[in-house]
Amino acid sequence: MPKKLLLIDGNSVVFRAFFAMHTQMERFTNQEGLHTAAIYGFKLMLDHILANFEPDAALVAFDAGKTTFRTKKFEDYKGGRDKTPSELSEQFPYVRKLVEACGMHSYELKDYEADDIIGTLAKQGDEAGYETLIVSGDRDLTQLATDHTTVAVTKKGVTQTEHFTPAYMLKKLGVTPTQFIDVKALMGDTSDNYPGVTKIGEKTAINLIKEYGSLDNLYAHVDEMKKSKRKENLINEKAIAYQCQDLARIRRDAPIAISLADVIYQGPQTDALVALYQELNFKSFLAKMGTGDEELPTQTGEDEVKFQVLTKENLSALAKLGDRVAIHIEQSEANYHLATIKGFAIGNGDQWYASRDASLLTTGPIKHLLENNHVKKDLFNAKAQIVMLHRQKIELSGIDFDLLLASYLLNPTLNANDVGELAHTHDYQEILTDEDLYGKGVKRQLPEDEQVFLRHLVAKVQAVENLRQPLIDQLQANEQWPLYEEIERPLSRVLASMEMQGIKVNAKTLEEMGSKLVERLNELESEIYQDAGQEFNINSTKQLGVILFDELKLRPIKKTKTGYSTSVAVLEKLIGKHPIIEKILEYRQIAKLQSTYIAGLLKVIHPDSKIHTRYLQTLTATGRLSSVDPNLQNIPVRLEEGKRIRKAFVPSQPGWKIFSADYSQVELRVLAHVTGDHNLQQDFINGEDIHAATARRIFHLLPGEKVDPNMRRQAKAVNFGIVYGISDFGLAQNIHVSRKQAHDFIEAYFEEFPGVAKYVKEIVEVARKQGYVETITHRRRYLPDINAKSFNIRSFAERTAMNTPIQGSAADIIKIAMIKMPKELAKQHLKAKMLLQIHDELVFEAPEEEIPVLAELVPKVMDSAMELAVPLKVEKKVGDTWYDLKKLD
DNA sequence: TAGCTCACG
DNA sequence: ACGTACGTGAGCTAA
8 A cells, every 4th residue: 555645735725715615704703703714614625635535644835925936037926916815814823723733744935835845745755656645726736646646626615626637637638737837838827927928828728738749849840830920929928938837837846844754644633623623613623523512503302302223133113113104315415316325214103213224225124114005105305215215226105295395385485405494484393404413515514423313314204294284284275285196296206207217318429519619619719819809718707898898898788786798688789899799609609508518418427328307396486397417408499509419319229219299388378278368268279370360469460461470579579478477678678679669569468368468467466465376276376575665576576476377387287297198108008208398398208119109199198188278289299319309290 | 605697498 | 766577507707
């Protein structure tokens, strides 16, 4: 086993910690008012590193002062930086104390930066056969990576790091650690305030170094480059490039007065740590050390919880639980397709059991109980539990009460995703929230104490049991029991199987598209820099605003809270004023595709080559689903460039097809139904093109007179507007007409569709009177703002009152279809699988020979899901990929 | 973490 | 006069 060396860039990590904890800065002060957030963050980072890397030697290097050999060579080095805020600088002495108390050495060297100390020691480590880990908040240190030295750069927060090895750098950046120095030489460094060569940024610098191998070789062949501004700049600024190279290069031979033998890691010094924690008022760290001085969150009723730790030996006790149990399986993370099981609890009445040992679940007695349909299960978030257990080859059966679903139906806007939080909203206090017990963000950690942890899991199952009857009573009082029993509960199972089925995604297709996009992005980037006359971060709206509106003096059409708006709407108005605008629009479009859809999707393809999204069944205020990790409900389709992403979504088996069916104008049909408007209903019953029919009416066309495309477009916008809770301003903005004209459209609409006009008025009244609105299935949304004094807030609630029954009823309809679908597919012995739901559309994969059957069956199930006063219409498509779908008739 | 931007229905 | 379309999720920047 090689010895291990840990080298930490003290200044940069403390600085990162300071910013990571910045929002909580005021919470972190000790008795004397000393700020401690950065010290705290630094310790979190340290613990995290030490949990994964057990060093034999360790050193934290600090910068010695403002002036170094670099500032002597280049006066402006690190110039222009803001003064370190006193809230941060006062923490450094304590960080050093902390380092010492943790049994590590710290070191600084006059005229040198921490980097150089680290570079020098890392080299010594390599030569002495150490495995070295360098930790920094600064990417520059990646130049120190070797086969035996890894550089961990802090990402988000403090504890998340990105590990740079030479291989990783080559893959990610395309250059070796040594070449990275030359890249910096060309591109410069804005934060260290050295310039690099004019007009060369990171992308160009990397490309040049990739092409030429090194700065030296580039200059050896610079004359052969084709004539360009870039070539001129390179030649003119050769001296600058070399000066920057010198500044960028971390020294590996700094005259340090210590050696590896001097930095042996001693391990934590308990007494010193306790004293320091007390001085800093770090209660949670003190608590972990068990000094008795801690102030844990009050345990409310969790202290009273009586339970037994379940083991192989006492499993037989479960047989006595009878035919109803509450059960909970604790996940390591929210994504249950990836999470591990951290523990579970089960029981009823006064018999409660819990364990951290997930393997017990698969043993005979428990597995049997879980799969036994006659034992009713009460739980929290059935879908998560189904998937977690399915991954253990256990098919959870007999689900009866899902606390999360029930609570969501009672009030969809509560948004409690945690048993404790949710219980508190129902006035049940005998449980802590996960956040109280585990912490959140960087500090989240399951309790090490088994009793504390298991007691919490038992508190969860007890909350489920105790809330079951009261919530059922409330659902029944609200006439929501059928909604729970016949729609949401069965739907959770359907969603679980769709998620587990997953959709196959061809990574190669995405990668190929990605490299083309990156190429185009690079081109656009250079052109934009040319047009702007300087380099800047195009992704930064702030910097872009400065370029467009200050430098290029374009007219700022709109402002946001924080500055100029640079949204598409604004940029489109500026087309023609400057060539840069169109390039920025294209850049934006491609950058979005590349980062969100190419890189984003590639990150979430599972080893089975599929993407397994999670549908959130209890999130939206209206009853729709949402989709996360990744969101498969917003894959591009409107523009061809983006739509091509869908080529990567393919059937999972050869000879299969993608089949899709979507409701046509479902929200307007629901509108026709709930408003009872005669004209709107007639238009649908007559099978009219609804937007054209609306146009005929609001523009008062004569029979036989043609609806021109512009009229239809405007009528379509009016229809949308109605569904959204219309305002003349919004409509005017959308279709680029005057507010007066929009107002006239709306007036004409309400005259032609008086039932809709009446509904709009009445629904707001209903909301005022009863405080909530409902969908067709009695899905409820409370609107406390409906009586607000502020015009704005009240108007919003009024539009919501209008929109929610429409959007929500449409959601009800497709949910019913989704529950019926697997049953109907099974009846016909079809292999077809339902994979995705996108609000009004269902996507399937199926063997080619089943397509004719599906084309009949799926629309039938969908259009008969609910009987409305108007027919439901379903359109179907089929193709080899999600991109290639062609309409069937 | 908030704010902006942009992808979808 | 107010200052707006409804419902979502994700990536990025700035601090």
